[in-house]
Amino acid sequence: MKNKTMKKLIYAAGLFLLLSTQNVCAEKYENWSKRTLEANGFECASGTDSLELYVNKKDAVFAVRRLDSGYVWYSSPADWEGDAESSGFNKNALPSLLSITMKDDQGSLYPANSYVNAVKRGGFQVEKVDGGVKLTNTFKREGVEIPLYVTIEDDTLLLQVNYNEIWEDEEDVMRILDFEVAPYFGAAPDGEDGYLFVPDGSGAVINFNNRKTDSPYRQYVYGRDKSVIPTKIKNAAEDIALPVFGMKRAGGGFIAVIEHNAASAYINAESAGQKTGYNAVSASCIVRDFDMFSFRERTGTPRDIRIFQAQNPADSEDYFSVRYIFLDRDADSYTAMAKAYRSYLQKKDAFPSDKTKRKSSLMLNFIGAGVKKKPVAGIPSDVNYPYTPFSDAEDVIKNLQSRGVDSFTVKYDGWINGGILGKYPSSPSPEGNLGGKKGLKNLMEYLDESGIPFYAGADFVNLYSPDSTHIKELNANRAINRSPVKIPDYRLSTFDENTSRDSYPYWILRAPAVKKWYDRFLAELNSSYSGMGFAPDSLGNVVGSDFGRKNGTTRSGTVETFRSLLKDTRAAGHPLMLSRPYDYALGTASYVSDAPALSSRFEIESYSVPFYQIVLHGYIPFANLPANRTPGAYEYVLGLLESGSDPSYLWITRHPEVMRDSKLQWYTNTYAADWFDEAAALYKKIKPALDSVAGSEIVKHVVFPSGARITTYENGVKMLINYSGHEVTAEGLTAAPYSYASGR
Structure with missing residues (x-):
């Protein structure tokens, strides 16, 4: 009797062990319990209210x-x-x-x-x-x-x-x-x-x-x-x-x-x-x-x-x-x-905590003065040419207002003496060819009275025209071979360096030199244009190392220097617009321009998503790339609606023929008068939809195999974006080909 009882006990114990082993083996690795992890050689090294950290010393x-899931x-x-x-x-x-x-x-x-x-x-x-x-x-x-x-x-x-x-x-x-x-x-x-x-x-x-x-x-x-x-x-x-x-x-x-x-x-x-x-x-x-x-x-x-x-x-x-x-x-x-x-x-106090209250606007980026080659005494020389005088910018806005555009954000590049891609901005002195101090003052007063935000742009990291004060051999970053870092003017036909006399290379400045000159500029800006919106784009999106042996600056050191300069500018009372800024600059931005609308579309990538815009939306107003610098008209409009972006344009008011033989010769499609009708029509078409989600986070974004996408905002508004050539219905909305539909 005792032997039978003992056999039953042994059989039961063996069956239990077998079943336990099978359960452990059948249990997915991702769902292993603490007991199973420890049974497989993992030791608990630390724990919080949310997580447990295990280490397997044998398998390294x-x-x-x-703990929740x-x-x-x-x-x-x-x-x-x-x-x-x-x-x-x-x-x-x-x-x-x-x-x-x-x-x-x-x-x-x-x-x-x-x-x-x-x-x-x-x-x-x-x-x-x-x-x-x-x-x-x-x-x-x-x-x-x-x-x-x-x-x-x-x-x-x-x-x-x-x-x-x-x-x-x-x-x-x-x-x-x-x-x-x-x-x-x-x-x-x-x-x-x-x-x-x-x-x-x-x-x-x-x-x-x-x-x-x-x-x-x-x-x-x-x-x-x-x-x-x-x-x-x-x-x-x-x-x-x-x-x-x-x-x-x-x-x-x-x-x-x-x-x-x-x-x-x-x-x-x-x-x-x-x-x-x-x-x-x-x-x-x-x-x-x-x-x-x-x-x-x-x-x-x-x-x-x-x-x-x-x-x-x-x-x-x-x-x-x-x-x-x-x-x-x-x-x-x-x-x-x-x-x-x-x-x-x-x-980390590196991004705004408060929602933006600003509605959508038409973002206009004017190019003021720029360098152009013209004969002086029969010799080709670089001279500053006024592509958009200050008074012209006011006329453009009034023209658009007469066409029904009632909200703007304005950026003005090339306003400083020397123009865009010209002399280094040593002081905030307006270019005389554009109207000088009086012309800028009149424009700023008009914009202020009209409630239009204004941002004056300048580039402090790239050196386009070295001079006796800004000497490239002393102030440019050093490459690994110790030479000053020169960015070539690449040929669009062959993609290699253009070494001809009419090429336009430039140099990347060392972070300490940028800080020295920027601090001086900011002090003058505070004195002459207190509270003026400012757009020092390159501080937020150009980062290089100085590989010089003595007093070199790492790339991370450059980031910290530029982050500090942007914080100083905001602390001085200047709202900042930044062009597609990197993460370290987002905490200082009042407005973001030129946000990337797509990925690089590498072959491994399945599809692009507006992650950058999802992070920003509801907190920092932004615009994607300018409409007149983007191929595909309907894709551009649908992209704005998908990401909640303001429409934008890059313009000059003088005929683009004057851009020939200049550093801006690739911008000949920027003549403002050619775009008035389209800009006004685009603005009026999408403003109601964009205003309906202003200050609202994007809480859901879905990409469908059909080519359609749907963006959902925290206030319940949905936008179905149809990039395909056939009608699409999703989540109760129907969008015609190459169009969109919105609702709740």
Whole structure:
């Protein structure tokens, strides 16, 4: 009897163990409980009210578990070893916390990943720190050591590398160029529905598993460093203005913010089937930059060699960090990502907290004076030509008012002595050919009485005409080869440098020089034009390094200098208009012009989305690119309605024939009189729709396979935008071909 009872007990225990094991195995990795994680080698390293951080010391990976949903995000795919689509280096990158690029003393480049080159060689250590762990990866063969801090704060994950903790073997010729942190964090396997988000231009979605190209996405934040000069422009890509990226998976999503040193970063994205069987997005940090130096050997054979930035990371107190903000399953779209990012900026006082009360307006950007070649005593010389006198701008506005346009925002470039793309703006002295001080005063008084915001533009970062005060050899950034950074005038036909006598190159100024001259200018502006709206565009969208050995400025240092100057300008009482500003400038902007309307449309991208505009709408008024500088009339109008953007135009009032042989010869379609009828008709057509959503956030944006899109605002208004050639019905709205419909 006892034997039978014992057999039953053993059988029951065995059955229970079997079923328990099956349940653990059947349980999806993303839904592992705390118990299951611990049973699989993960130890809880830290916890908050929202998250738990786990580390697997044996496999050198970590995981973050959300307490509300139970969803688990892994630093590497839990089942990476079974990936049939990758092999060799790519496969070994899957479980790696770091991927790096090294260079030797011959300039050859060598990639390495932490799994093979650190973990498998006994070079991985875990140390407890506040809020998480310090994961030190020693690449023994490469002679470099990189500690990665992994911590959780509230409901976010922070990954950070301190430059001065990067150790390099001085006796080794190998040196680190860049590193990628958690390249496969949250990676989604082939077959899962979802997408990656990249901030390319206005923003772009990369659908999982799209298999559109073999080329992954890789683009620099804020565009390529302006001090690394290509000898030839290969393609026209949109800049990354916002240092973020995101992922939407079946169980939730995240938006990641490159929190510190974004100016040294680039963003990577890949779709399953390109390198591995996973969809992934991540950020890399440049430690040492490099450029190509071209020359001809004695035989006449052209040759290119790499030249590298002379910088020791151990000498820097700076660091690189990426913060992951996790999103709920029912609020993980790119619209939700934009909202989370905006909230993040607001908490840092880097974005307005109050909604704008301003209705839509017609944004007019006038070009005042500009440099033109004219014969002087029979010799071709650069002279200033008045393309739009101050009095003409007033006449244009009155003309449009007579056609029913009742709201404007005005920007005026080239108003300073020397004009646009001419002499450096040393003082706020109005160009005499435009009407001088009296002409500007009359225009400003008229605009003020009419309630029209006015912004005077000037460029303080680019040097177009060096002189005895603004000497390029002393004040321009230095390239890696130590020469002053000169931006060539590229030929539109061949995309290489135009070296002819009539070319117009320019130079990028060092941040300390910009600050010195801008401070003087601002003091005079405060005295002569107190409270005047100002538009120092290049402080918000031109960022370069000074690679000079002595007193050089990093790209991130340039960002901080320009951010400070913009804050000083706002503190002095000047409202600011900025042209497609980068993230660091958004907190100072009263109005944004030239917002990017599309992505670069790289082959890997599934479609463009107005992420940039979703972040801004309701808080900062903005206009997309000018209508007369954008191909496709109906696409332009529909784009305004989709993103809630003001219409805008770039104009001169003198006949465009005068632009021939000038630096503005590519702007011949800017003659104001040619556009009056169209501008007035466009404004009156879309103003009611735009006014109905003024001051309202975009809470939902959907792209349909039909080519239609729908934008929903927090006040309930919906706009169905139909870019297709057939009628579309969605969410109770019907839009005719190439048209739109709005309602609630």
